[in-house]
Amino acid sequence: MALAAVVAAIALPFLGFAPNRLLSGRPVPLWNAVQGLGGAVALLPGLVLLATPFLRPTRFGLGLTVAAGGLLTAGLVWLAGAQAAALAQGVSAAARTSFASGFWVMAAAGLLAAVDAARRLGLGAVGRLTVGAAIAGLVALQLVSGHLDALSILKEYANRRDVFADAVLRHAVLVASALIPTLLVGIPLGVAAHRVQAVGRAVFPILNVVQTVPSIALFGLLMAPLAALGAMLPGSGISGVGPLPAVIALTLYSLLPIVRNTAVGLDGVPAPVREAARGMGLTPRQIFLRVDLPLALPVFLSGLRITVVQAVGLAAVAALIGAGGLGAIMFQGLFANALDLVLLGAVPVILLAVAADALLSIGIAAATHRIGVLPGRSAP
Amino acid sequence: MTVAGMAPREFLTDRLMLGLVALVALVLGMPSLKPLFATLYPGLDRPLYEAESFVRLTLDHMALVGVSSLAAILLGGGAGIAVTRPWGREFRGLLETVATMGQTFPPVAVLALAVPVMGFGSEPALIALTLYALLPVVENTVAGLDGVPAPVLDSARGLGMGPAEVLFRVELPLAAPVILAGVRTAVIINVGTAAIASTVGAKTLGLPIIVGLNGSNQAYVIQGALIVAALAVVIDAGFDRLAGWLTRWSQR
Numbered sequence: 216m217a218l219a220a221v222v223a224a225i226a227l228p229f230l231g232f233a234p235n236r237l238l239s240g241r242p243v244p245l246w247n248a249v250q251g252l253g254g255a256v257a258l259l260p261g262l263v264l265l266a267t268p269f270l271r272p273t274r275f276g277l278g279l280t281v282a283a284g285g286l287l288t289a290g291l292v293w294l295a296g297a298q299a300a301a302l303a304q305g306v307s308a309a310a311r312t313s314f315a316s317g318f319w320v321m322a323a324a325g326l327l328a329a330v331d332a333a334r335r336l337g338l339g340a341v342g343r344l345t346v347g348a349a350i351a352g353l354v355a356l357q358l359v360s361g362h363l364d365a366l367s368i369l370k371e372y373a374n375r376r377d378v379f380a381d382a383v384l385r386h387a388v389l390v391a392s393a394l395i396p397t398l399l400v401g402i403p404l405g406v407a408a409h410r411v412q413a414v415g416r417a418v419f420p421i422l423n424v425v426q427t428v429p430s431i432a433l434f435g436l437l438m439a440p441l442a443a444l445g446a447m448l449p450g451s452g453i454s455g456v457g458p459l460p461a462v463i464a465l466t467l468y469s470l471l472p473i474v475r476n477t478a479v480g481l482d483g484v485p486a487p488v489r490e491a492a493r494g495m496g497l498t499p500r501q502i503f504l505r506v507d508l509p510l511a512l513p514v515f516l517s518g519l520r521i522t523v524v525q526a527v528g529l530a531a532v533a534a535l536i537g538a539g540g541l542g543a544i545m546f547q548g549l550f551a552n553a554l555d556l557v558l559l560g561a562v563p564v565i566l567l568a569v570a571a572d573a574l575l576s577i578g579i580a581a582a583t584h585r586i587g588v589l590p591g592r593s594a595p
Numbered sequence: 596m597t598v599a600g601m602a603p604r605e606f607l608t609d610r611l612m613l614g615l616v617a618l619v620a621l622v623l624g625m626p627s628l629k630p631l632f633a634t635l636y637p638g639l640d641r642p643l644y645e646a647e648s649f650v651r652l653t654l655d656h657m658a659l660v661g662v663s664s665l666a667a668i669l670l671g672g673g674a675g676i677a678v679t680r681p682w683g684r685e686f687r688g689l690l691e692t693v694a695t696m697g698q699t700f701p702p703v704a705v706l707a708l709a710v711p712v713m714g715f716g717s718e719p720a721l722i723a724l725t726l727y728a729l730l731p732v733v734e735n736t737v738a739g740l741d742g743v744p745a746p747v748l749d750s751a752r753g754l755g756m757g758p759a760e761v762l763f764r765v766e767l768p769l770a771a772p773v774i775l776a777g778v779r780t781a782v783i784i785n786v787g788t789a790a791i792a793s794t795v796g797a798k799t800l801g802l803p804i805i806v807g808l809n810g811s812n813q814a815y816v817i818q819g820a821l822i823v824a825a826l827a828v829v830i831d832a833g834f835d836r837l838a839g840w841l842t843r844w845s846q847r
Contacts, residue, residue, distance in 0.1 A: 334692055335688065423831075424831075427783055429791075430787055432804070438817075439813060527701060529701075535805070548707075549710060549795060555711075557707050565701065565708075
């Protein structure tokens with residue numbers, strides 16, 4: 216009961232005092248956006264959400280909170296779309312309706328409530344991802360159906376449909392092309408650092424310093440030598456700007472988590488397990504592939520998760536040196552003071568990072584589960 | 596161990612001291628490198644960024660990082676302490692979830708989103724940097740306070756210490772190394788993000804880089820990048836030193 220009261224204390228100011236408006240040059244309050252039965256229905260989950268803290272924290276109550284939080288978020292998006300369409304009638308096509316702080320605060324509150332309740336329910340990585348995918352699906356459905364087309368961010372999207380698709384692809388290609396050399400170099404280096412201490416002592420300080428240098432500075436510092444190299448080798452396509460310095464910098468940043476986690480993961484394999492494998496007559500190669508690798512996999516995958524999430528963000532900065540990608544849209548918006556363009560660039564970057572994080576979390580959960588089932592049974 | 600007490604050899608191989616000397620030399624001596632940049636880039640009309648002095652930019656950069664980090668330490672440390680008290684336990688899961696999820700958001704994207712929400716300028720950059728720096732501080736404060744062994748707390752209470760005394764004389768000193776690690780992560784990220792904050796209208800060391808990139812002036816880019824890189828390395832080495840002191844102090 217005390218618990219319910221405290222949760223209410225967080226929940227109430229979150230929603231009660233939020234500035235409920237949708238801004239479009241002049242602010243549009245929430246109550247103006249709620250028109251007719253549809254609008255009221257869209258906000259119904261919000262009322263449920265306000266009531267849930269007073270319910271007993273049973274599985275049902277928590278499940279209800281998850282559903283209400285998710286539906287509230289989707290409902291708010293729907294309302295915004297409906298209101299934008301209503302406002303767009305009878306005005307010029309250049310009119311813009313954007314999300315404002317009230318929307319962000321309420322949507323964040325809805326999502327947080329859902330996430331928190333999902334955590335209390337004890338949902339695993341897969342369960343949480345299902346909830347996330349369901350909420351994303353509800354919003355995606357509105358996107359596809361064209362319900363949100365009158366919102367400014369989608370008007371920007373409609374104006375540069377081709378550019379946007381290219382940017383997303385380019386962004387993913389940048390991250391992937393940094394990941395390949397990282398894995399090719401990083402995994403052997405990690406194995407070497409695990410086996411020979413001197414390698415670790417030599418490699419980690421260097422990688423740590425690289426990780427410390429701000430991305431924009433590293434991009435800048437790579438420019439000059441690459442430009443000089445390009446001038447020396449005309450026709451080689453080497454240049455100080457564009458994707459090449461971006462991929463090099465991204466690879467340098469990505470190495471630390473991969474090398475470190477490969478080494479730490481292998482260090483964590485208990486010696487008795489290796490002994491036992493040797494006693495069973497496994498060759499060193501078999502021990503590495505069948506004992507070391509699966510046991511070190513969860514730690515390695517969390518390194519990969521850090522790397523990919525970090526690379527998605529760094530690739531956005533790389534747009535400053537002409538590498539393209541979603542960052543290019545974002546910075547174009549910042550330099551031209553086109554705020555909807557900033558959103559069109561920044562929001563997908565965040566979504567990409569969150570999606571990569573979620574997918575790799577599932578991988579980590581699966582890898583942990585596997586070793587938990589196999590050797591865990593024989594462990595004391 | 597003071598600077599004065601250091602042997603000359605020790606001083607020369609010390610990463611922090613070397614970095615500091617290099618940083619100060621770069622910031623103060625950049626104008627005297629003008630002939631060098633003029634020789635390297637003969638095609639440039641203005642081989643040295645002179646719109647603002649590098650001293651001014653460095654100080655502004657450090658102020659932005661310092662203020663945002665300080666705010667993050669106070670707010671994040673406070674929140675971390677609050678959720679580890681009996682009365683704040685309810686909020687703990689939520690705070691941890693937010694801290695973990697928030698850190699998957701790329702700092703650049705958070706910075707860019709500050710503009711549609713708050714507009715251009717130093718203040719939105721300051722708020723974005725503070726928000727982002729909060730996350731590692733909160734995470735490590737909670738982890739650090741959590742790591743204080745229960746028997747230690749029990750014996751402190753057995754000695755008749757009140758809750759505040761236990762917090763300030765037992766828990767915080769023992770958790771300090773872990774909290775410091777979070778602060779270090781936050782500050783290093785902020786040094787880099789503050790440089791990018793030049794794109795949202797804050798005057799920092801990123802300005803010569805951005806101006807140079809937009810105007811194809813590679814000399815500007817190198818000048819800004821060298822100083823930012825040196826600043827980050829020096830701050831990191833400083834935290835290294837601080838962590839060493841703290842470990843020795845808490846083991847005493």
